[in-house]
Amino acid sequence: MNPHYNDESTYRAKMDFSSRLKTNIIKITLTLRAMFTRIAQTVLFRKYNNPKTILVHRIGTFGDSIVALPAVASIKSAFPNAKIDFLTTYATPINLSTIIENGYFDNIYLIDKKNRQNELKKLKHHKYDLFIDIPQKYGLYKNLRNMLLARFFLGIPSAFGWDSGMTKLFAKTQMEFMPPKREIDRFLDMLAQNGITPKLEFPIKIESNDVLDEFVKTHSKDKMIAFCIGTNVSANEWVIENWINLAKPFIDAGYKIALIGGEQEKSKGEQISKNSENILDFCGKLSISQSAYLLKNCNLAICHDTGAMHLSYAVGTKTIAVMSSRQFYTKWAPPQNLGVVIQKTLECSGCFMSQCPINHECMTNIFTEEVFKTAISIISSSPNAL
Template sequence: MTNKIKLLKGLDTLLGPIAVRIVKLLFSPRQTVSEVPESILILRPGGIGDAVLLIPAIHSIKTAFPQAGIDILAEKRNSEVFSLCPAINKLLLYDRPKELFQAIRGRYDAVIDTEQWYRLSAVMAYLTGAPIRIGFSTNKRRDLFNSKVSYSQDEHEIDSFLNLASQLTKKEAYKRSVPFISLHPAATDYVNSLLKHFSGLKIIALFPGGSTEEKRWEAEKFYELSFKLNKEGYAIVVVGSRDDLSSGAIITDGIPESLNLCGKLSLTESAAVLKEASLLITGDSGIMHLAFGLGSKTVSLFGPGNYRKWAPPGDKHRMVSKNVSCSPCSRFGHTPGCRRGRECMKLITVDEVFQQAMQLLKE
């Protein structure tokens, strides 16, 4: 998590409750409600994973209102995800003041705030003046919505987002199905050119990164795993950001059929790798959700995160987790510093991950 994100979350905690009261006193949203919304704004701050899991809800809204323009207000760090969803009309960024102001002045018929906890996005939704304002009722942010949805830690996040969408569509929750992500042909062609020297070999993708250190499995264990998988005849491709470059180097060191692509691919190109791979092995991460949305097989390693909420569902996925008493500890995007030396992740062994991977590959 960057210092900028930590600062914004701190400001929300400090100023968010005050901002909720002030805007409620000083501003009044429009009251006229269109029977069929023609313009819809969806707010999605946060990381890659939440953005990916929002896409089925966007599809459900577009299915209900095919004539409506659906705009997204996102952050730079998750914005590329929405290029994989053709239902979106326009992408606006919180990071650009001009586009933030454009969203406020957009005169939307409906606004859906998909942020789960922090208050400033609810303030933003209220300032648009939209007559329909939908959001999660997790704290005082609920006072800024006229259509509130309860939020459960035991419900998969896709379903939580679909519940928001159904408040607008007035229909039963959209049946989730995969794949729900559209790949870019140019990204696919580029990735195929990178992987062509693995011709005849099946590929396993590894992602060693994570939004916090507490969610990461050790690079040395990924290396042991990649060695065992390579001995079984699989090529190893490591994906990740520039921050994962050194981990990728450790994982591929001395592995003959391997490729470290950390820091070398865009998100859409990483998606093309995941689609090409027979399997992704990863911690609890946005890349995990991306693979799920593509219909790819995954083995996910959970420690601080709530696997009931976040692990990919379905028979194409396996999850490895240890019953550590303090796990899960992550809530609403916050993972506290660990006083037990990341025990929940360190207890996960190479052999059990390998066994889960081999079983899934045979199915």
């Protein structure tokens, strides 16, 4: 069922001929892609049978890695006695290898794209029984290329994954009538189709330090709100004035604010925190595992569409995602029991641009009053609300 409409009849009534035509084209496109992928997998690989050695492949950024964690947990649970290695790239300094709990993989291999062939040659000698691709949004060419690499270059007899997942075709129509599945669910469904029981678990490495231990002891979780102010995509950014203005009603209501961000957010953190002693600036001061600890000890987190947003709900903290409409929010939204998305739909929604060429209305139309009211509503509905 489409999340934008309460019943099927309303959903159908909203669709004009053009929308029906476009949705049918999208369905046909995705069906043909899936069919081709299944045929290629069937031809190239045999079904796995009690694998003793497994190679799991996943690339992507911080957020891409967190949404893959339930899939990793499911694989580990399904094959508790197998040797499981993990393969990723150096594309980003923060990847799954840096955030997962110890003990999930026997070995982690980081492949440098410039030296990919030599690095992959080293893996041939492991003679893996099974290759599992936790799929990124590849096209058909890359999917087929990676299948051929797994089968003939690495010599792995069994493999699955490579779900193409989405198309950018008629993005605005997709947003309204057939938004893509959440990435977490897409991965778990892929595993279920291949005989692995899905588990919605996030095995994130959580660590503290003396400063955080003291902070948690002296501040009530019920009165602590996290602002995750970082983003690497300018089109996703809610300007600093909004964060400053949002902090004011929280502080007036007796809350304290913890600012979370990387080195690149240090200047913003200083500008926001100078306005009140009740705003505590942790930007550039914490590792990912320490940020996870801090988020776990907050009542609520308000975030950009970024890795910290995924980290927040992954540690069980209620999360508000302030999202641009540049892409499909349903792919990256927090699970419904742990989060709310605030997003504005415009004519230019689904542009997939990293930098807005006009006036960034999808973010400027998100006002601090709406975010604050949403936050108080979530806090008030919590079983532990004051």
